[in-house]
Amino acid sequence: FKNIKISSLQGAFAEHQVMLKKVNVKNKIVVVLVRTQEDLEKCDALIIPGGESTTIALLARLAGVLEPLREFAKTKPIWGTCAGAILLAQSVENAKKGGQELLSAMSVTVARNGWGSQVESFEAPLEVEGLRESQRPFHGIFIRAPVVISLNPSPVDPPLAIISRISASLLPSTQTLVPLDEDDTDPRDSRTIVALKQGRHLLTTFHPELTKDYRFHEYFITECVLPSLV
Ligand code: GLN
Numbered sequence: 313f314k315n316i317k318i319s320s321l322q323g324a325f326a327e328h329q330v331m332l333k334k335v336n337v338k339n340k341i342v343v344v345l346v347r348t349q350e351d352l353e354k355c356d357a358l359i360i361p362g363g364e365s366t367t368i369a370l371l372a373r374l375a376g377v378l379e380p381l382r383e384f385a386k387t388k389p390i391w392g393t394c395a396g397a398i399l400l401a402q403s404v405e406n407a408k409k410g411g412q413e414l415l416s417a418m419s420v421t422v423a424r425n426g427w428g429s430q431v432e433s434f435e436a437p438l439e440v441e442g443l444r445e446s447q448r449p450f451h452g453i454f455i456r457a458p459v460v461i462s463l464n465p466s467p468v469d470p471p472l473a474i475i476s477r478i479s480a481s482l483l484p485s486t487q488t489l490v491p492l493d494e495d496d497t498d499p500r501d502s503r504t505i506v507a508l509k510q511g512r513h514l515l516t517t518f519h520p521e522l523t524k525d526y527r528f529h530e531y532f533i534t535e536c537v538l539p540s541l542v
Contacts, residue, residue, distance in 0.1 A: 316537055317355045319346040321368055324361040324393075327521035331529040337538070349380040357389040357537045360396030362455065362519055365404075365424060368395055369413040378413060385417035389512035389536040397515040398422055398458050405461055418510045419464045419472060422517075426459025426503070433457075438518075440476040440507060442535065443527045450525060452478065452506060452518040459517065460505040470511030477504040512536045 316339045320328055329343040346352050358381075360368065372378040384390070385400075392400040402416045405423040412424070427434075433456065437449035463472050480501070507516045514536050520528035 316341045316357065316533065316541070318343050318357050318359055318537075319351060319355040320344075320359045320361055321346055321372065321396075324363070324519070324521050328359050328361060328529070331521055331526040332533070334526040335530045335533050337533055339538070339541075341533070346377065347375060349377055352377055352380050352384055355384075355388070356541060357532075358384060358391070359532075360390060360392040360399050361521065362394035362396065365395040365398035365458075366408045366410075366412055368399060373413065382415050382417075385415050385513070387540075389514070389532070389540050390415070390417055391514040391516070391532045391536065393516050393519055393521065394455065394457055397517050398424055400513060400515050401458075402464060404458075418508070418513050418515055419466055419469050420508065420510075420515070421461040421464060422458040423461050424458055425456050426461070427454065427457060436478055436482045438476045438478060438506060440528075440531075441473075442475055443531055445527070450476070450520070450527065451523050452476075453522045454506075454518045457506075457517045460502045460508065462502055463505075463508075473509045474505050474507075475509055476507035476516075478506050480504050509535065512540045 318332060318341060325345055332341050332343055344351060372381060398404055399415050400418045401414055401420050401422045403421045404412050407424055434454050436452045438452040440450050465472055506518055514532050
């Protein structure tokens, strides 16, 4: 069987590596840090970790990997956590002055630092659909996390699958929910969405790599990476 080479850009590389080592699949999972287009070409999948989205995009551009990343996203799985989730999005609100470059790999709009400046970080138990032992909540660690502002489904893109929502009662009080537009297809406010899958891409606004629970890493490997290898 095949090696799965997961690459990671700057950021919480080591933490993701530790978690991926625990995932029990037949394939050997090799984690490499991507610095160049050649590094990227050797990989089957990519994790874009947390950090600072503007900086990640800038470093990617300086290293000449921004365009190669956009190409990569067209055929291979990418998981973005927190800042990485911002990069996966189609559009972003509350970007830094000077703008934010995106990969536009998932049909969503997110707001950077969307929980407001008072609430820098918080933790919350999450129910996640499709996770092993899904009745056991996943501990969500949110650090200056983005918020999903809207889902922008299009008939030519794979469907968006919401796999976790934060309970509205757990939303920080600075984040007020407004009623949805009548024509919105989403029955509840999109801002409660914290994990989303679209085709082979995965977005989490929190940090699974900062827990000891590797079920999300297992999910990415089995639901996104392995199906893309066939
Ligand atoms: N607020 C950061 C950004 O805008 C993301 C924070 C994180 O990844 N923990 O990029």
